[in-house]
Amino acid sequence: xxxxxxxxxxxxxxxxxxxxxxxxxxxxxxxxxxxxxxxxxxxxxxxxxxxxxxxxxxxxxxxxxxxxxxxxxxxxxxxxxxxxxxxxxxxxxxxxxxxxxxxxxxxxxxxxxxxxxxxxxxxxxxxxxxxxxxxxxxxxxxxxxxxxxxxxxxxxxxxxxxxxxxxxxxxxxxxxxxxxxxxxxxxxxxxxxxxxxxxxxxxxxxxxxxxxxxxxxxxxxxxxxxxxxxxxxxxxxxxxxxxxxxxxxxxxxxxxxxxxxxxxxxxxxxxxxxxxxxxxxxxxxxxxxxxxxxxxxxxxxxxxxxxxxxxxxxxxxxxxxxxxxxxxxxxxxxxxxxxxxxxxxxxxxxxxxxxxxxxxxxxxxxxxxxxxxxxxx
Numbered sequence: 541x542x543x544x545x546x547x548x549x550x551x552x553x554x555x556x557x558x559x560x561x562x563x564x565x566x567x568x569x570x571x572x573x574x575x576x577x578x579x580x581x582x583x584x585x586x587x588x589x590x591x592x593x594x595x596x597x598x599x600x601x602x603x604x605x606x607x608x609x610x611x612x613x614x615x616x617x618x619x620x621x622x623x624x625x626x627x628x629x630x631x632x633x634x635x636x637x638x639x640x641x642x643x644x645x646x647x648x649x650x651x652x653x654x655x656x657x658x659x660x661x662x663x664x665x666x667x668x669x670x671x672x673x674x675x676x677x678x679x680x681x682x683x684x685x686x687x688x689x690x691x692x693x694x695x696x697x698x699x700x701x702x703x704x705x706x707x708x709x710x711x712x713x714x715x716x717x718x719x720x721x722x723x724x725x726x727x728x729x730x731x732x733x734x735x736x737x738x739x740x741x742x743x744x745x746x747x748x749x750x751x752x753x754x755x756x757x758x759x760x761x762x763x764x765x766x767x768x769x770x771x772x773x774x775x776x777x778x779x780x781x782x783x784x785x786x787x788x789x790x791x792x793x794x795x796x797x798x799x800x801x802x803x804x805x806x807x808x809x810x811x812x813x814x815x816x817x818x819x820x821x822x823x824x825x826x827x828x829x830x831x832x833x834x835x836x837x838x839x840x841x842x843x844x845x846x847x848x849x850x851x852x853x854x855x856x857x858x859x860x861x862x863x864x865x866x867x868x869x870x871x872x873x874x875x876x877x878x879x880x881x882x883x884x885x886x887x888x889x890x891x892x893x894x895x896x897x898x899x900x901x902x903x904x905x906x907x908x909x910x911x912x913x914x915x916x917x
Contacts, residue, residue, distance in 0.1 A: 542914035543571045545638035547629060547650030548664070549621060550580030550596060553758075553826035554644050557666045557711050559585055560734030561642070564907035575632040575650065576625070586737065592632030594625035594649075613845055614685060619692045622648035626694075629653040639914040642709075645671075648694050651701035660913055662707040667825050667846040668717065668853065671710050707913050709906050712829060715896030716853050727909050730900030731829035738808035745802050747784050751817035751881060754809070754831075756788040757843075758822045767866075768841065769794045772820065774870025775877060776801065783877070786812060818880045820873075822865070823851035832859060835894040837886035839876045841865040858889030 544565055548558045555576075562572045574581055574589055577596035581589070626649040633641065633653045641661040643650025654661035665671045689695050699705065708726045710717075717728065746752055755772055769789055773796065776785045780798040787794050787803045794803045809827070813834040821827045823840035828850055831838055838860030842851040854860040861876040868876075880886040901908075 541569050541571060542639040542911065543573070543636060544910060544914070545573050545575060545632060545636050545641045547575045547641060547643040547647045549644055549647050550577045552584060553824060554646070554666050555581065555584045556734070556736055557732045557826065558642065558644065558664055559736070560732035560903035561709070561906040561910070563734045564903045565910065568907065568911070570911075573632070573636050573638070575629045576647070584736070592628065592636065594628035597624060610681065610845070614688055618646050618648065619688055619694070622652070622694055623692055625649045626652060630656065633657045633659060640910055642910060645702045648689070648701040651704065652694050652696060655696045660706050660916070661704050662709055662910060662913055663702060663704040665708060665710040668712065668849045671712070671717070707909055709909060712825065713893070713896040713900045715893045716829070716832065716857055718853060718856055727906070728900060729905040729909070730897035730902050731826070731833050732903040732906055733810060733830065733833060734903055736810070738811055739804070739806040741804070741808050741811070742802060745800065746815065747800055750782055750784040750800075752815055753783055753785050753818045753820060753877060754788070754807070754812055754816050755785055755820045756807070756809070756827060758824045758827065766793050771868065771870050772873055773797055775873035778870065778874045779877060783881070818877060820877065823847040823854065825850050828854060829897070832890050832893040833897045835887065835891040837880040837890045839863060839873070839880055841868065857893055859886060859893055861886075
């Protein structure tokens with residue numbers, strides 16, 4: 541039996557992917573613990589897990605777009621979160637004595653603490669931004685990120701704490717990323733999907749005579765997506781004869797939805813997927829991979845961070861259509877939804893990605909890689 545400490549920021553998509561891997565390890569008899577904000581982690585993981593609490597404080601909102609969003613992500617969250625949590629994560633490593641620390645690429649404290657305590661560590665990549673180096677053509681941006689890491693005292697002997705020299709686990713596959721010359725210690729395992737608490741849902745409200753579309757823009761987009769929902773409602777109203785929507789949105793964000801539309805702040809995404817004909821989303825990698833793991837084509841409206849990268853991958857794979865988040869009107873959104881629903885090529889491409897994901901192995905494959913890392917001499 542080995543011991544694994546998971547370190548993740550309190551963001552649902554990041555935690556759920558790590559949790560699926562952690563559950564696979566626990567089912568094999570390994571001991572698993574977590575380091576992070578306890579209230580947030582327990583809300584997503586339940587009470588039956590060991591959590592070494594790091595505490596949490598407010599961080600700057602993420603309303604910026606484009607390169608300013610990259611700057612605000614690093615200056616407003618990633619770097620201050622790492623500095624704030626590092627002392628507690630170091631205490632967790634010392635107390636739990638893990639064989640491996642599995643740390644999210646945006647939870648830099650896990651990598652730094654593992655290195656300082658001489659523990660092997662693996663990077664978990666639930667996004668494409670830190671995996672495929674989208675700024676390789678913009679060396680000044682890459683240099684600015686590295687400089688920020690160094691100035692924050694978070695570098696590891698000159699190495700980058702986002703990329704473990706031992707193991708990088710990416711929750712995607714080459715069918716989505718496209719061809720890349722990844723190092724040998726990178727393992728693309730596909731999406732890590734596991735059981736999670738499902739909110740109540742009015743299943744009887746789904747009309748089997750109409751195709752169901754899920755609309756979700758992610759938790760971090762709530763402050764900027766309110767302008768998007770009215771335009772999407774206009775598109776759904778134009779398609780209401782044959783399409784029914786489930787919209788994951790905060791209360792009051794969806795004005796006058798068409799009859800039969802289900803609007804809820806949280807929906808059971810994985811349980812819904814087998815019933816869906818399409819997904820319209822912000823191109824967050826978790827939502828994209830959850831859809832493609834079920835062969836569901838997409839309309840993607842990227843907002844910021846890694847989302848334009850993932851949206852480009854969806855389009856290149858032929859599994860969806862990209863629209864402009866800030867400027868697409870109801871007609872353009874309705875046309876995009878109609879295309880992915882009616883043109884068989886999109887569903888066929890989504891099916892090809894689904895097969896690639898299945899072959900990659902998901903959470904069990906990720907758990908096996910971590911076991912191998914723990915057992916290395």
